[in-house]
Amino acid sequence: MSLLQCTDVTVRFGGLTALNKLTLTIDRGEVLGLIGPNGSGKTTFFNALTALYPLAMGQIQFDGKGLHGQRPQAIYAAGITRTFQRSRLCLSLSVFDNLMIGNHRALQRDLWFNLLRRRALAGEIEDNIERARALLATFSKRLPDQLFAPAGALGMIDRRRVEVCRALISRPKLLLLDEPSAGMTHEETRELMDDILLARQVDPALAVILIEHEMGVIERITQRCVVLNFGQKLCEGPYAQVAADPAVQQAYLGED
């Protein structure tokens, strides 16, 4: 059975149908590319999947559970995390704090524990510092030294890395990457994609959905692509196949 099964997912904003009966599946360990022209509904799909937008219609089955109509917190608890197209780190907090927001599930939320059980809390903090360091080190040798620097002091690529780490630290089953190459150079994009491939080697069951405009990236790391246009699925298949599809070319380049 596939990890994620979306059936007829529809999102409407007033009279505008941003996503129209999208049906999509992804298996464990698969990397799926989600491509399409601007405004075709890619980010809307992520927002619908993470319960930021309500579904007008449709079902989402994830790991055997129905996720439609749930709250964002429940989506996270089920094991879906994401990054945002425009970086949404808390820039005034340290890198460590940002990672710990991502690790919310594993941490104590009890007020009495946090106020009174100081020794247990200190132990939990030390464990998590080690974990954060180890995770950052798989992405960059220098990054662990920046653990207690404000996230705002990092450069663009390191911020993206921290964002990806924040999404990975809770060991999700499905990672949603919303255009991780936005605002970065070719060289930086290549580095980041290598990092992501590395993260998949650490956890081979991790499934990834990647929104990307850099077709080189899509070609290199995805096994299958879904092309969206005007909120509808245009076609799907391996990159070479969809890139050759005349309907896809028309969607990107327009009619003559």
Next chain:
Amino acid sequence: MNRSIFVTALLCIGLFTLIAYGLLIAEEQWHVGAVAIGAIVALAAAAKLGGLAALERAHGDSPGRVQAMLVAATLVLLWRFHGDHFALLMIAKVMLFCVACLGLNVQFGYAGVVNFAGAAFLGIGAYTAAVLMAHTAIPHLLVILIGGAVAAAIGLILTLPMLRTRGHYAALITIAFGILFKTFLEVNDVLGGPQGLKLQGMEVLGFAFNDNIEYGEEGEVSFYLNYALLALLILIIAFAAVRRLERSWVGVYLDAVRIDELSASVFGVNVGRWKVLAFAFGNFLAGVAGAVFAAMTGFIAPADFTLSESLILVSIVILGGVGNPWSIVPAAALIVVLPEKLQVIQEYRILLFSILVVLILRFRPDGLIPRRLRVFGQGGKR
């Protein structure tokens, strides 16, 4: 451990004590003005020469020792003024305002929940204490805690509409509540109406707080010393609680809720729960401060808990540095003591504070002592 840092820290604390002493002892208007100007010059010099930075380093190295020094300095100050009703009342009032502002700091500085009804929650604590002390036999220390609990509980009702709104609109709800609260007190005969209520004073284990203690020949300890010591104890506990809260996972979640609600919720943070918790926590502290304040002054009236008093509380937090508990102490001292001492500005204090807050927001938006980055564990040193 570096000794010169500790000596510098000690000198700084000495300077703070001296300034507080000078302000409290000055009687003539021009004396007060001179002390205030001298204090500004001395503090600017201490900052320039790295004294304040050394104090911060010393506190980072061994917080316990620096905190003990600060408490000792306060006790010295209290003993110096042990016979002076007015000075002790001032000190105790500053400390109780600090407790209330620590509460606002958790709400506003951490969770981002603006509260323009701080004085109303102070008032809930005060009126709860007045009613319970007059009509029940509940031990008075417990009454203080109940004052906090009632303030927190009434605040919880207020969170129902607040959670449905954001930003300015949530702030408007608190303003409306503050005004309603004062009007409610004024028209309510059971609670004394505009004339307010009288309190008998606290009694703990048979020890009456409101008796002056005489010693030797003509020596007398003002009864306000009892309240000042109680306020100091409460301030220490509240301070420790707020600092622990900030340096825990809860502190991280509260910051996440304030900075970016949406991304916090995507990572499973229950935004509503933490807002409610911060609001209740803050109101509890305000209620406790209000209860002690009522017992200390022996008389409370609706006029003590107006919107402008709420604004004074907010301006203390903004002036000091939003999110930094330490900054509240000097800001509260400045805002509470100066108008009492400089009667020339008494009438215009709200105007002057507004100008001060606008200037701070314009030129130093993080406040006089900005919040520091939270660093867990060994600070990344290995």
